[in-house]
Amino acid sequence: MSRPDSSFTLEKIFPGTFALQGVLGGMLGGLVWVWAMILWSKKPQLTEMISIIPQAIFVGAIFGAILATIFWVTHSSADLHAGAGMRIALMINIVGVIAILLSKFPELIRDGYFPTWVMVSWVSCLPITLLVGSRVKPWALFTFGSVAALHKDVQSRIGSKSVAATLGTLPLRFLSLTVLAVWILKFSCERNVDAEVISGAWMLIAPAVYPALSAYVTFRSPRKFTLLIIGIAINLPYGLISTAAFANSANTSWVSQLPQSVNFICLAFTLAWALFLVTRLTVQTGEPLIPTPALKKFVITRARSPQP
Numbered sequence: 001m002s003r004p005d006s007s008f009t010l011e012k013i014f015p016g017t018f019a020l021q022g023v024l025g026g027m028l029g030g031l032v033w034v035w036a037m038i039l040w041s042k043k044p045q046l047t048e049m050i051s052i053i054p055q056a057i058f059v060g061a062i063f064g065a066i067l068a069t070i071f072w073v074t075h076s077s078a079d080l081h082a083g084a085g086m087r088i089a090l091m092i093n094i095v096g097v098i099a100i101l102l103s104k105f106p107e108l109i110r111d112g113y114f115p116t117w118v119m120v121s122w123v124s125c126l127p128i129t130l131l132v133g134s135r136v137k138p139w140a141l142f143t144f145g146s147v148a149a150l151h152k153d154v155q156s157r158i159g160s161k162s163v164a165a166t167l168g169t170l171p172l173r174f175l176s177l178t179v180l181a182v183w184i185l186k187f188s189c190e191r192n193v194d195a196e197v198i199s200g201a202w203m204l205i206a207p208a209v210y211p212a213l214s215a216y217v218t219f220r221s222p223r224k225f226t227l228l229i230i231g232i233a234i235n236l237p238y239g240l241i242s243t244a245a246f247a248n249s250a251n252t253s254w255v256s257q258l259p260q261s262v263n264f265i266c267l268a269f270t271l272a273w274a275l276f277l278v279t280r281l282t283v284q285t286g287e288p289l290i291p292t293p294a295l296k297k298f299v300i301t302r303a304r305s306p307q308p
Contacts (some may be wrong), residue, residue, distance in 0.1 A: 018068045020138040020139065030059060033124045037052070038185060039188060040113075049185060060124070067125075071133060091125050091129040099121075141173070144161070145169060150223065165282075165283055169280070170218075176211040214273070235269070
């Protein structure tokens with residue numbers, strides 16, 4: 001009887017995938033550790049915490065690569081096919097055993113916060129545990145992604161090997177991910193512990209929707225016409241802000257009150273989205289930009305009709 005595909009099937013053929021997954025998981029774990037430090041500090045400074053991120057990411061990447069190598073050796077030698085649940089259980093036990101061993105040294109736990117940092121360690125190791133051995137491909141961060149297409153009433157997803165299309169996708173993707181991460185750190189540093197949970201959650205989520213959606217569509221874009229409508233709808237306010245700020249700032253008092261960083265971010269997103277739409281809409285998917293013949297005919301008729 002054949003064994004069903006497991007999350008380790010791909011990595012058995014390409015062992016280097018384990019190391020890349022471990023590096024990516026370790027980098028995410030480093031960000032989680034910095035975020036925990038922000039939440040634990042009484043008066044965290046955003047610039048100080050951002051300066052710690054490269055060190056945390058570097059240490060996390062090394063730790064992730066080492067842990068991924070251990071997983072690979074265990075898998076290749078014992079032919080162990082462990083799912084995500086089993087990997088999480090093993091991680092919890094490994095961190096627990098290390099915590100028990102460290103508890104034998106009173107100088108390491110005398111501050112009384114040792115249990116809290118054990119929990120932080122569990123959460124920081126979670127990205128490594130979930131990514132190593134999974135079907136997540138770290139190099140997908142640098143690929144075109146996919147765009148939905150409808151051909152003969154069958155919807156599918158189409159990729160592209162075009163270098164130009166890929167290069168047109170990456171600025172928006174990495175800008176969105178960077179802004180999203182910085183916003184979460186900034187909000188955590190400036191959080192108001194006395195604020196209501198609902199209002200605090202709204203203040204965190206509302207500004208994060210735009211970069212999160214922008215990052216998502218770079219990986220999995222909808223059909224061309226839908227993508228065009230989404231791009232225009234969500235970028236119209238930002239385009240107006242950036243245009244007014246840089247072209248008419250002297251005569252627009254409400255724009256002059258905005259921080260300059262916000263103006264530059266709006267302009268950067270507008271340009272990145274414009275490049276993304278141009279390259280994404282020119283990809284051959286087998287269907288026109290306006291998908292339905294009736295709508296296309298209506299648009300052409302209205303464009304050719306004489307204006308009063």
